[in-house]
Amino acid sequence: MAKCQSELFFDIEQQICERKHNVLNCAQIDKFQPPLPVWPLADGQESLCPNGEIECGSGECLPRELFCDNNVDCADGSDENICTPDNDPNRADVCDPRKCLWSEGCFCSVDGTRIPGDLNPEQTPQMITITFTGAINDRNFRIFQDIFKDTTKHKGNDCTPKGTFFISHAFTNYSAVQELHRVGHEISVSSITNNQNRTYWSQLDSAGYESEMDGARVIIEQFANISANEVLGLRVPRQRVGGNQQFKMMVDWGFLYDSSISAPMGRLPLWPYTLMHRMPHKCLGTDQNCPSRNFTVWEMVVNELDRRDDVKFDEVLTGCHYVDQCANLVSPKQFRSFLDNNLDRHFRTNRAPFGLHFTSGYFETRKNFLKEFVSWVADVAQRGDFYFVTMQQVINWMEAPTEIAAINNFQEWKGKCEVKGLPYCSLPSPCPKKVSRLFPEEEEMFLYTCMECPSTYPWLHDPYGSGGFFSFNENF
Structure with missing residues (x-):
């Protein structure tokens, strides 16, 4: 059982002790349990599916390679709910130093x-x-x-x-x-x-x-x-x-x-x-x-x-x-x-x-x-x-x-011991850009660079700042 010092609370997601205002999941006990396929099989349990196939939680049998491929194939989506390092039917092998060269x-x-x-x-x-x-x-x-x-x-x-x-x-x-x-x-x-x-x-x-x-x-x-x-x-x-x-x-x-x-x-x-x-x-x-x-x-x-x-x-x-x-x-x-x-x-x-x-x-x-x-x-x-x-x-x-x-x-x-050359520039350009939709609290964003300024503030899907594509999500 995790133990925290007084005045600290345990964050069950990050698995660390934090101050109370930083922990939002203290009372989180029961969580929604997603549907699971019949996998892994318990000792003595026989699969109802042909060899190489796994039974979905919704009953149908699907080839093993369709499980944990980031595409939902089972009717109940259970093929994508066992994708941990220990349960993925197509998981990586445990370390074998003889094969790891x-x-x-x-x-x-x-x-x-x-x-x-x-x-x-x-x-x-x-x-x-x-x-x-x-x-x-x-x-x-x-x-x-x-x-x-x-x-x-x-x-x-x-x-x-x-x-x-x-x-x-x-x-x-x-x-x-x-x-x-x-x-x-x-x-x-x-x-x-x-x-x-x-x-x-x-x-x-x-x-x-x-x-x-x-x-x-x-x-x-x-x-x-x-x-x-x-x-x-x-x-x-x-x-x-x-x-x-x-x-x-x-x-x-x-x-x-x-x-x-x-x-x-x-x-x-x-x-x-x-x-x-x-x-x-x-x-x-x-x-x-x-x-x-x-x-x-x-x-x-x-x-x-x-x-x-x-x-x-x-x-x-x-x-x-x-x-x-x-x-x-x-x-x-x-x-x-x-x-x-x-x-x-x-x-x-x-x-x-x-x-x-x-x-x-x-x-x-x-x-x-x-x-x-x-x-x-x-x-x-x-x-x-x-x-x-x-x-x-x-x-x-x-x-x-x-x-x-x-x-x-x-x-x-x-090779990293000797520092060669001089700083590229002593007075970088601030490249101020209007970005009110990205950060409402900021009237302008400054991109300090010794290189040529972009047309607009670089962002997701527009890393060059060309302004040719703009994507905004208010959660960013």
């Missing part, structure tokens, strides 16, 4: 905890991924410059720490995005609309995900001058997952990895894995739509963070996956202890990448936390076995596991 771009382990290359923990660099999700603006851009100072260097390879930014479009300053990329940070996408309706993302089809995510990538290429083939990752807003439709789109449009799926706290933290086999952990979250089929995509899984003040003596509390959700952190000293405790858990076990995931505005209202975090990053970088790297750099290392002793010559990391 590095040469084919596959990595898995039965429980998700195996170190790539079967290295010993002592030989494995402790990678740390700092990610920010949301819009990039003048306020938080200065904060990011403070965190990732060019005077902070890793003791192990003399490179500066790098982060990953999952960009949502509205209110983003694309000249700032361009500068973050120039100095070696990774730019990924988190949609155009940043729709806050959770069911929107759970139910969106592959064409919708293409418009949201590849459209966001087009905007970044057009207005931050970053090649689309460098923008390879995505994170779905609101910690929702789009199931097979999301990952089908990712394969079709050449995305390398997703970082939307959360994993529960286990004996050991999890390493990233490819989705060519079944997920090595349960699908976390109420009504979460995790992928059930196999896809040639990496999952940069979000491990649960331990938010207890004293991990040896405090009672068990539900963890959090994004630092913003750790509502019990109120003082800089407590924040520092939280960082050290969670880093220590990874470093002293299997050295799975340690993820610290923030919204882009987290430190804007926590200046005392920012000072502590800047100090912590500098201190950890000087310890020798710790490396602040991007998501793509984690994958680079996993594809070619390299011991700490040789990490100084690991070219996939060294």
